[in-house]
Amino acid sequence: MSMVESIAQKARNAFPALSKVAAEEKTRLLEKIADLIWLKRQDILDANKIDMEKGERSGLTPALIDRLRLDEKRLMGILNDLRQVAALPDPVGEVFDESILPNGLQIYKQRVPLGVLAVIYESRPNVTIDVAGLALKTGNCVILRGGSETIHTNSALVKAIKTAIDGSAIPTDAVQFIDDPDRARISELLKLHQYIDMLIPRGGETLHRFCRENSTIPVITGGIGICHLFVDDTADLGSSLEVIRNAKVQKPSVCNALDTLLVHQNIAAQFLPMVVSRLKEDGVTFRAEPQAYQLLKEYENVVFPAQEKDFDTEWLSLVLSLKVVQNLDEAIHHIRCHSTQHSDGILTQNSENADRFISEVDSAAVYVNASTRFTDGGQFGLGAEVAISTQRLHARGPMGLRELTTYKWVVRGNYQVRP
Amino acid sequence: MSMVESIAQKARNAFPALSKVAAEEKTRLLEKIADLIWLKRQDILDANKIDMEKGERSGLTPALIDRLRLDEKRLMGILNDLRQVAALPDPVGEVFDESILPNGLQIYKQRVPLGVLAVIYESRPNVTIDVAGLALKTGNCVILRGGSETIHTNSALVKAIKTAIDGSAIPTDAVQFIDDPDRARISELLKLHQYIDMLIPRGGETLHRFCRENSTIPVITGGIGICHLFVDDTADLGSSLEVIRNAKVQKPSVCNALDTLLVHQNIAAQFLPMVVSRLKEDGVTFRAEPQAYQLLKEYENVVFPAQEKDFDTEWLSLVLSLKVVQNLDEAIHHIRCHSTQHSDGILTQNSENADRFISEVDSAAVYVNASTRFTDGGQFGLGAEVAISTQRLHARGPMGLRELTTYKWVVRGNYQVRP
Numbered sequence: 001m002s003m004v005e006s007i008a009q010k011a012r013n014a015f016p017a018l019s020k021v022a023a024e025e026k027t028r029l030l031e032k033i034a035d036l037i038w039l040k041r042q043d044i045l046d047a048n049k050i051d052m053e054k055g056e057r058s059g060l061t062p063a064l065i066d067r068l069r070l071d072e073k074r075l076m077g078i079l080n081d082l083r084q085v086a087a088l089p090d091p092v093g094e095v096f097d098e099s100i101l102p103n104g105l106q107i108y109k110q111r112v113p114l115g116v117l118a119v120i121y122e123s124r125p126n127v128t129i130d131v132a133g134l135a136l137k138t139g140n141c142v143i144l145r146g147g148s149e150t151i152h153t154n155s156a157l158v159k160a161i162k163t164a165i166d167g168s169a170i171p172t173d174a175v176q177f178i179d180d181p182d183r184a185r186i187s188e189l190l191k192l193h194q195y196i197d198m199l200i201p202r203g204g205e206t207l208h209r210f211c212r213e214n215s216t217i218p219v220i221t222g223g224i225g226i227c228h229l230f231v232d233d234t235a236d237l238g239s240s241l242e243v244i245r246n247a248k249v250q251k252p253s254v255c256n257a258l259d260t261l262l263v264h265q266n267i268a269a270q271f272l273p274m275v276v277s278r279l280k281e282d283g284v285t286f287r288a289e290p291q292a293y294q295l296l297k298e299y300e301n302v303v304f305p306a307q308e309k310d311f312d313t314e315w316l317s318l319v320l321s322l323k324v325v326q327n328l329d330e331a332i333h334h335i336r337c338h339s340t341q342h343s344d345g346i347l348t349q350n351s352e353n354a355d356r357f358i359s360e361v362d363s364a365a366v367y368v369n370a371s372t373r374f375t376d377g378g379q380f381g382l383g384a385e386v387a388i389s390t391q392r393l394h395a396r397g398p399m400g401l402r403e404l405t406t407y408k409w410v411v412r413g414n415y416q417v418r419p
Numbered sequence: 420m421s422m423v424e425s426i427a428q429k430a431r432n433a434f435p436a437l438s439k440v441a442a443e444e445k446t447r448l449l450e451k452i453a454d455l456i457w458l459k460r461q462d463i464l465d466a467n468k469i470d471m472e473k474g475e476r477s478g479l480t481p482a483l484i485d486r487l488r489l490d491e492k493r494l495m496g497i498l499n500d501l502r503q504v505a506a507l508p509d510p511v512g513e514v515f516d517e518s519i520l521p522n523g524l525q526i527y528k529q530r531v532p533l534g535v536l537a538v539i540y541e542s543r544p545n546v547t548i549d550v551a552g553l554a555l556k557t558g559n560c561v562i563l564r565g566g567s568e569t570i571h572t573n574s575a576l577v578k579a580i581k582t583a584i585d586g587s588a589i590p591t592d593a594v595q596f597i598d599d600p601d602r603a604r605i606s607e608l609l610k611l612h613q614y615i616d617m618l619i620p621r622g623g624e625t626l627h628r629f630c631r632e633n634s635t636i637p638v639i640t641g642g643i644g645i646c647h648l649f650v651d652d653t654a655d656l657g658s659s660l661e662v663i664r665n666a667k668v669q670k671p672s673v674c675n676a677l678d679t680l681l682v683h684q685n686i687a688a689q690f691l692p693m694v695v696s697r698l699k700e701d702g703v704t705f706r707a708e709p710q711a712y713q714l715l716k717e718y719e720n721v722v723f724p725a726q727e728k729d730f731d732t733e734w735l736s737l738v739l740s741l742k743v744v745q746n747l748d749e750a751i752h753h754i755r756c757h758s759t760q761h762s763d764g765i766l767t768q769n770s771e772n773a774d775r776f777i778s779e780v781d782s783a784a785v786y787v788n789a790s791t792r793f794t795d796g797g798q799f800g801l802g803a804e805v806a807i808s809t810q811r812l813h814a815r816g817p818m819g820l821r822e823l824t825t826y827k828w829v830v831r832g833n834y835q836v837r838p
């Protein structure tokens with residue numbers, strides 16, 4: 001049996017015991033993990049330093065180095081999230097859809113843990129803590145496969161988590177970590193459907209495609225967002241500008257940042273120059289389709305003609321695509337053709353248009369008059385997230401505790417038989 | 420573009436229009452389909468005769484011929500189910516998990532259709548009507564791929580369905596049928612994740628494995644049930660016997676039929692001979708592990724020593740595995756090792772044992788004092804089912820209308836930005 005299979009089997013074998021653990025016990029464990037990580041913070045930050053030095057030597061970009069960097073303040077923020085997750089109600093055991101059938105059978109659904117999760121991710125070490133916390137809180141075993149660039153940090157974090165588990169009612173094998181950076185381990189992992197119930201790749205399109213094409217385990221893909229805002233001709237333009245700026249510049253490297261701005265033709269001549277003049281101060285450059293480009297000639301040092309592919313690009317940087325549309329219909333049509341169904345919004349004072357946008361734009365999160373940057377487990381009140389799903393099966397958008405559960409049907413009778 | 424891709428693309432393109440259709444319109448369509456199939460019943464039964472004759476010539480077993488056979492009575496039963504589905508409330512549009520965030524954002528989930536479904540199935544022509552009905556009722560497009568042995572029947576049914584759709588507000592392309600029996604079409608279908616959101620194979624383990632290993636579309640597998648009943652030492656033995664008999668003989672060829680009977684050692688000597696003596700009258704034969712076999716020596720013409728693999732066999736016929744267990748723990752352990760997590764039950768008067776069984780046996784449907792034969796969309800009040808899922812993601816057990824939906828997050832604000 002390979003190392004990866006042995007890890008997966010250990011997680012599977014730990015599941016029955018973990019799924020029986022009481023809610024309070026799991027809450028206490030999460031708090032203990034938070035305490036222990038903080039206690040061991042020096043070891044963890046030392047390990048993180050090794051990863052960063054290695055990253056610098058191997059020529060990682062400053063942006064990537066920043067993603068993997070931990071310091072006391074960041075660690076404290078992550079642990080606060082973990083304590084928030086600990087304090088949330090445990091969805092496991094919840095009874096719903098109860099009914100009595102005409103034959104007297106009592107039937108209901110009861111929420112149970114999903115089983116064994118495997119998460120493949122890159123750089124950001126907060127994922128290790130977020131995912132382990134959400135999984136344990138819901139009675140799931142988890143197999144973590146972080147990126148090679150954070151292997152020392154993640155090892156130190158997992159060591160602290162396992163120490164916290166030791167001596168609790170939770171089986172230590174509930175959390176597994178694959179510390180071999182060889183990518184061949186991922187290929188092995190993808191075939192272990194007899195042990196693993198759900199696979200979440202958190203990374204770029206290449207990783208997602210690889211998982212989709214090679215996994216025999218059900219996969220949740222997501223985290224890739226070509227996000228749109230449409231400014232209707234009734235929008236409050238001053239407020240809209242601030243929402244657009246927030247969606248584009250507050251954290252441009254993430255999936256819920258704005259990629260394309262669609263502007264109603266009636267206000268384009270007034271509003272597009274406002275947008276460009278404000279956002280260029282933040283360092284934003286623009287890709288404008290011809291009609292928009294015409295209106296922005298005086299900004300030729302920051303506004304460039306858009307290529308068709310620009311509207312299918314997730315920028316992850318300070319670039320914004322611009323397009324003038326005739327009306328709501330054209331906006332919806334454009335979004336339908338180019339969105340990755342992550343987060344899309346309308347800015348409008350027209351409630352009919354708002355309703356039509358909500359009903360006809362079929363993305364994981366649909367916004368009226370708010371920044372797309374809110375699509376996030378913490379912001380949505382879920383405490384944290386294991387991923388943001390952009391597929392339609394099982395869960396859409398930020399996945400928190402509930403999305404790590406499934407249900408069983410319970411049928412209680414009095415020796416009924418089927419006629 | 421291949422025929423299959425063109426079919427999938429047509430379904431995908433029909434989805435936005437279908438997803439906007441009002442609930443009453445969809446209800447009316449299902450009733451119209453039922454009317455029209457009944458009106459065209461002679462064409463459909465004629466087509467069915469061709470399939471049956473072809474089946475007989477090609478040497479299909481009488482059991483298989485019976486599965487594909489339609490007559491007026493069976494057709495009427497199927498259409499009654501369809502009318503029941505029509506009358507159920509439409510889950511699409513339902514709002515849930517509503518809240519106001521501290522920053523004033525109004526956030527809720529709204530149920531929306533899943534998108535485009537593809538279902539690969541065999542023999543039974545009721546699946547064509549059940550699946551089309553459930554899909555249309557929930558605003559989903561569907562690609563049907565029935566077995567080659569029912570191709571004439573299915574073509575006639577789909578023709579009637581499409582005639583009913585024609586002239587309604589529903590796009591005709593919403594229902595697609597692959598009428599090429601070549602299995603290569605399945606391989607093509609499995610790769611079309613850009614058009615298809617969920618794939619359901621309904622068939623044997625070989626088909627499921629093929630889909631799991633080759634599909635880039637999320638797959639729901641299920642319908643394979645190694646089902647158990649455990650008779651505790653407090654069970655009402657007379658009533659238990661009737662439940663066991665129902666679970667085994669009422670329809671032995673289906674997934675929710677009983678495969679293994681576990682009997683508490685305290686009652687085994689009394690109860691096992693009762694079971695064998697009663698069920699042999701129905702033509703059941705038995706595979707008994709040594710301890711059970713010892714108790715059943717006088718029935719040597721119907722009770723045979725069990726092989727280890729017998730406890731991992733879905734019989735689909737009048738065979739029952741028998742095993743004596745020491746107690747509830749051993750019963751739960753046996754089920755954990757051998758169940759396919761479809762339907763498992765306990766027969767007991769001890770409510771503590773009932774609760775422990777429910778909590779520790781993690782199958783899609785868990786029973787106390789009832790026949791496993793109830794695991795069925797119709798029996799559970801769902802009207803019909805597209806499949807019975809035995810995986811954990813998205814849906815477990817019978818999948819009806821709700822399980823053909825997903826949700827979007829709707830966020831309504833007043834120009835909020837993320838700090």
